[in-house]
Amino acid sequence: MRCLAQQxxxxxxxxxxxxxxVSHARVTHFDAPAASGMLWAAAQLSQRSQLPSDKWCAxxxxxxxSQLAGVSVEQLVEGVWGAVKVGYRPTDQQWASWDAAAxxxxxxxxxQQARDAVEAMRAxxxxxxxPLLQQLQRExxxxxxxxxxxxxxxxxxxxxxxxxxxxxxxxxxxxxxxIAAHRTAAAAGRPQQQxxxxxxxxxxxADMAKQGTVAAVGNxxxxxxxxxxxxxxxSRGPVxxxxxxxxxxxxxxxxxxFGGAGQARAAMA
Numbered sequence: 001m002r003c004l005a006q007q008x009x010x011x012x013x014x015x016x017x018x019x020x021x022v023s024h025a026r027v028t029h030f031d032a033p034a035a036s037g038m039l040w041a042a043a044q045l046s047q048r049s050q051l052p053s054d055k056w057c058a059x060x061x062x063x064x065x066s067q068l069a070g071v072s073v074e075q076l077v078e079g080v081w082g083a084v085k086v087g088y089r090p091t092d093q094q095w096a097s098w099d100a101a102a103x104x105x106x107x108x109x110x111x112q113q114a115r116d117a118v119e120a121m122r123a124x125x126x127x128x129x130x131p132l133l134q135q136l137q138r139e140x141x142x143x144x145x146x147x148x149x150x151x152x153x154x155x156x157x158x159x160x161x162x163x164x165x166x167x168x169x170x171x172x173x174x175x176x177x178x179i180a181a182h183r184t185a186a187a188a189g190r191p192q193q194q195x196x197x198x199x200x201x202x203x204x205x206a207d208m209a210k211q212g213t214v215a216a217v218g219n220x221x222x223x224x225x226x227x228x229x230x231x232x233x234x235s236r237g238p239v240x241x242x243x244x245x246x247x248x249x250x251x252x253x254x255x256x257x258f259g260g261a262g263q264a265r266a267a268m269a
Contacts, residue, residue, distance in 0.1 A: 002037050005044035016045050024056035030063035036075040039064060039082030046086060057088050065094040068101035076101055077113040084120040099129055107131045111139045 001019065004011075011019075020042060038060050064071075064079040071079065080098055083090065090098070102109075102117075109117065114136050121128050 001041035001045065005041040009045065011045055013046060016042065020056050024059060030059060032064050032067035032071045032079070033075050035060045035064040036071060036079035036082070039086060039088075040078035041082070043082040043085035057083070057086055061088045061090070061094075065090060065097060068097055069104070071101070073105050073108055074113065076105070077109060077117050081116040081120045084124050089124055095126055102129070103131065107135055109135065111136075111143075114139065 001023070020038075023038070039057075042057075042060075061079075061083045064083065068076065076098070080090070109132075114132055117132060118128050118136065
């Protein structure tokens with residue numbers, strides 16, 4: 001019967017009554033643990049509906065309450081819960097013996113066992129003992145405190161994660177701003193630098209033109225060499241040599257370069 005109840009078997013009430021009647025007829029000796037298991041299984045199999053308080057129920061409950069000192073805490077709760085659920089109503093003396101047995105084990109009941117005991121007492125319209133209520137309150141307070149601690153820990157973790165994300169976003173924004181500023185400065189500074197270099201080259205060429213005829217302008221190694229040779233022969237006037245103007249157009253030249261070669265030629269023209 002216990003195995004059927006644990007497996008969730010749901011028989012018809014008549015089948016259950018027949019099973020209990022056959023069991024009662026074939027059992028010659030009842031003890032409290034066996035009676036407790038029978039009462040619990042009967043209540044489970046009856047889908048917690050109240051069955052007629054027949055002779056077998058009275059015998060099972062009588063055996064259960066006559067030897068409460070020898071049952072475990074689990075059997076103590078199962079017996080009283082099963083008896084009440086199948087319709088048996090213990091006498092005041094039987095309730096007193098049950099209370100004494102529960103007090104002897106120090107009310108060492110789990111939360112579910114305590115709930116089952118309270119359910120049975122309220123179904124039988126009995127006053128719930130104060131130790132049992134205190135135990136339920138303790139269990140409730142402990143679970144409530146544990147839940148509050150879990151919520152607080154989760155909130156702290158969430159705030160920590162949010163702070164870390166905000167710091168990461170702030171660092172990313174600062175890095176993006178620095179990159180944008182660098183690009184803006186580079187984009188604004190390069191043409192200005194090239195314009196300054198071209199202006200300086202134009203002024204230098206104009207000054208040389210005032211002093212005399214410019215013989216040659218070199219912007220590569222070969223042209224510089226030819227210009228210097230022409231100046232050495234004296235066939236032309238002064239010579240102006242501009243070093244590596246082509247390199248300046250790619251941004252790799254030093255402070256003495258004058259921007260792009262084409263721009264330099266246009267300025268000197």
